[in-house]
Amino acid sequence: MHLSDFTSLDGKKLTISLAFTCCIKESHHPMFQKFLQYTIFLVFFFLGACVPSLSKSFMQSVSDFLQLRSLVNTGPFQISVTVSGLVGTGLTLSLNSGLSSLTIDADGNYQFGSTLITGQDFNVSIVNQPVLPAQTCSVNGGSGVVGFGNISSIIVNCDPLRYSLGGTITGLDGATGLTLTNAFDGATLPVAVAAGTFAFTQTYVSGSTYNVTVTTQPNHPVQNCIVTNNGSGTFASADITNITINCTSTAYPIEITAVGIGSGTLTLSNNGSEMLPIASDGLHRFPTNLPPSSTYNVQIVSSPPGHQCVLSATTGTIAGTVSILANCFSVLSYTPRNGGILLPSESLRLVFSAEVNTGSCTGSTGTLADTTLSLPVQFVLATTNFANDSLVVTPAVTDSWQAGHRTLTLNCLTNVGSHPLSTNISLLYMIPSNLRYVADVGGNDLNDGLTTLTPKRNIQSAIDSFGGCPTGDCAVLVTQGSYDPAAVGDRIQLVSGISLFGSYEPGFTTWSPGDKDSIIFMGSVPASCALATATSPCASIAADVSITSPVVISGFEIRSGSTAPYMAGVFLDSTANVRLIDNTIIAGTSANGSAGVFSTNSNPYLVLNRIEGGICASASGCSAVGVEMSSGILIAPVIFGNVILGGTDSTSINTNAHSIGIRYSGTVGIDVSNIRQNIITANSMSLIDPSSTSSIAFDIGTPAASSTGILAGNQFNHGAAYSSYGIRLQGATNIQIGSVTQGNVIIGGANAVSENYGIKILNSNNIVRRNFITLGSTNRNNAFNTTAGIYFASGLNNTSIIENNTITGGSATDPTNFSTAQLIGIYASALGPGSSISGNHIRLGTANGGGTSLVSGISVATSGAMLVSNNWIQNGTSNRNARGINLFQITSAMRVFHNTISSGTDTPGNDAAIYLSGFSNTLLIENNIFYLNSDVAGNACIYNLNGTSGATRYNVFHNCTNKVFQAALNYTDICAGGVPGSLGCVTPLGLAPNFGNNLNLDPNFVSLIGVYSYIPTAASSCLITRSTNTIIADSYNGLGTRPGGDGGVSLGAIEYNLPCTP
Secondary structure, three states, X not given: OOOOOEEOOOOOEEOOOOOOOOOOOOXXXXXXXXXXXXXXXXXXXXXXXXXXXXXXXXXXXXXXXXHHOOOOOOOOEOEEEEEEOOOOEOEEEXXXXXXXEEEEOXXXXXEOOOOEOOOOEEEEEEEEOOEOOOOOOEEEOOEEEEOOOXXXXXXXXXXXXXXXXXXXXXXXXXXXXXXXXXXXXXXXEEOOEEEEEXXXXXXXXXXXXXXXXXXXXXXXXXXXXXXXXXXXXXXXXXXXXXXXXXEXXXXXXXXXXXXXXXXXXXXXXXXXXXXXXXXXXXXXXXXXXXXXXXXXXXXXXXXXXXXXXXXXXXXXXXXOOEEEEEEOOOEEEEEOOOOOEOOOOOOEEEEXXXXXXXXXXXXXXXXXXXXXXXXXXXXXXEOOOOOOOEEEEEOXXXXXXXXXXXXXXXXXXXXXXXXXXXXXXXXXXXXXXXXXXXXXXXXXXXXXXXXXXXXXXXXXXXXXXXXXXXOOOEEEEEEOEEEOOOOOXXXXXXXXXXXXXXXXXXXXXXXXXXXXXXXXXXXXXXHHHHHOOOOOOEEEEEEOOOOOOOEEEEOEEEEOOOOEEEEEEEEEEOOXXXXXXXXXXXXXEEEEEEEEEEEEOOOOEEEOOEEEOOEEOOOOOOEEEEEEEEEOOOEOOEEEOOEEEOOEEOOOOOOOXXXXXXXXXXXXXXXXXXXXXXXXXXXXXXXXXOOOOEEEEEEEOOOOOOOEOEEOOOEEEEOOOOEEEXXXXXXXXXXXXXXXXXXXXXXXXXXXXXXXXXXXXXXXXXXXXXXXXXXXXEEOOOOOEEEEEXXXXXOOOOOOEEEOOEEEEEEEEOOOOOOOEEEEEEEEEOOOOOOEEEOOEEEEEEEEOOOOOEEEEEEEEOOOOOEEEOOEEEOOEEOOEEEEEEEEOOOOOOEEEOOEEEOOEXXXXXXEEEEEEOOOOOOEEEOOEEEOOOXXXXXXXXXXXXXXXXXXXXXXXXXXXXXXXXXOEEXXXXXXXXOEEEXXXXXXXXXXXXXXXXXXXXXXXXXXXXXXXXXXXXXXXXHHHOEOOOOOOOEOOEOOOOOOOOOOEOXXXXXXXXXXXX
């Protein structure tokens, strides 16, 4: 993993890049992927004409198109010919005017020596006719553009009494599978000509009939090839050359070209389900081709060990073959390890995942290049796993690295393809000016610690022996073994500029920080820890305001003891200069509260650590926190690539204990922008009911009102407890959860009791976007319980944006069926008029309980004239109430536009695609598609409880006999002008200007049941896909996608621009 381009406290760009090779022992943890800014390059190629011969200009256009698809497997491919009827000798054939030649004296199949790639023209011609006897031969199928396979559809016929069978083909883009068959004799012909001529390799006598059909259609993309002219007939003493075949695509592949995979497997997913494992460089395809206008979302599930993989594009709408580059070109290992110590004359060895171009690396820049004598740094290729995969970076023979904290930003390319490193990589090393050595075996504090033969025994003794480090580049090297932090004093007290590097092999021959076998273990708790407080905990390592120069701690296991009132692994007090890199930090056991890292008024710098929150022993209100932060000033911690775990409750019955991954509380806020690529997990706590236990992966307390930044690129796991949250914001903040290009993964675990929320926001207005939330569950006997994806308790009537999130699964249950159990995708209350809930995909599970139990995709209360648009809701099931969108106490002109909504299913009589309770007659409901899962009495596509109505126009009602229920009437008809009505339109809902142009039509989606795919097809009515009611410019497909290329807008969430049914 790498960290780059962060922002420092002073607002300047801060580049901090550290790499590691699978240093987390628990390899079952999922690896993170980058959620990248995407630029989609889609090519849509459509051929409408069928012509018997192709001009050079047309063939060139096909060639240019195929060359654009440079990521596809483009060969090289063989060009072969079949010769038939040859009696003479000396027949000479030429490929592309002499590129390659064949001299042939007998019938058979022959391959030219030269090969061609996709997109290149081929042209086979006769240079010399045969002699002895003289014959006149002809070529059929000999010209065109190479597609995606060997060309074997060329015949050279020399028999004057037999004739060849062929024609022209246009638009072939499939990588596999087009086969033609002649029904006369069963002859088959594989065709790989993108555009040009083809011919069967058999010949026929005059009077023979032929009937050519397509027996295998192409794949990748899925195409429909049709014989459009002269597909059948009779030979009349002449070759047949005017069969025409036209191919058009009906579904397109997602193609991945991988580069830089040195070992292991890259696993990708599309749309969260279909998986594609990739174990080698080259072209790979997802098995399923997707129809036009469907969406794709390709993400990295796991990268090969030690690799950092980046996708050139991740999301978009299918309009042609999608080609994505998966760049995994990485530095697999560093010797010595990045982020550590580099001795003045030591060489740095980098092992890459592909052959590296050493000339490109000489452009690397940074302070590491500033050597003592200013001679050029040497870059030399070497071999580790395969040829030229390694680079040795060394100062010149008479030169040395300058002391200090130094960086080098790599600028290296692959030797094949000139692909850059997948991520920006900066090397960060400390070149020490002064050293001390510490060893478990053979160490003695009476030694001077100046050499490997005279090491000290304790770390604090070594630190003290420096008497300070004014140059800021001193280091203590520690061999494997066990070290008591309280052996000299009560804890290890860090000193400015003196770094600690653990896990050296005996004799200090090799540094192996990944082993973490230098163990700082508080075997017995110092007596002074009995006085530990919530703001000054007992700790194994501590740093304070005196740390003004960088201090690196790397390669240790830091384990605090048992028991103190408050316990921490590392305690940071008023410092921004301690860097904890690649350690295991365990809080220990406390009565009242424990933390792996406890930080007050500091900026923690945590990279590639495993941090555990310890154990709550007994006290009510105890919290076991992985990283605990509080501050009276704005802080901006760097927390990158860590595995962070909240702690546990030793009793399993503490009814007021809390497991929290990261928690911030303070009078001033936190900037969360540099909290990236972490796996943050809150453990399960007691499920006793009633209780106050909680499992919270990420928690921002109150007041923290100035908290800001974008929280993105992390995975949050929350476990079982009375209340369970992936992310909780308790007060008003400006934090954005996810960005326009990058969200978080939030996974709810086992049953909670009362509440289980992916994101819970209390009394704040925020932006929440592009998060993937897998819901957990609640289960509570005879008591209210709720499971929700995103829950805004109050938006303070200000602007909040909830967009492009994916929310799936979940359940809420009261086994007694007496009390309310709620499962809600998105709940929001008191959102202001500038707010929006847009572009979300919600697919829910089950909610079973008492009479008011509910499953609902989106539920909004008491909010302003906000926008609810382009949401794709596949509601779940309930034994009580199922409502796709649930609106209550809305007194504003809220806009409900362009949603695709299924009602879900429940006990008959309580289903509604949209349910309205106590709202204004200014509500606007337009351009939606409503689908009622169960069309039985009492259900309605729109169920209006209170009787007043807003405008209802240009909506599609499907599978609902009761289109609208309002004022105790069921409106069962669509009257003239599209106005819902009852009793044969005697009682209309309203007048056409406000209630017109609704449709009672089957939208003919790809699928409405099973694996839902609410995407229009060619069978969808043009009234649905080409409406004239243009009200917003965006769709589920993306910004600015309405109206579509057909000039109209598609009703529902997805904009569809392909053929439709009038």
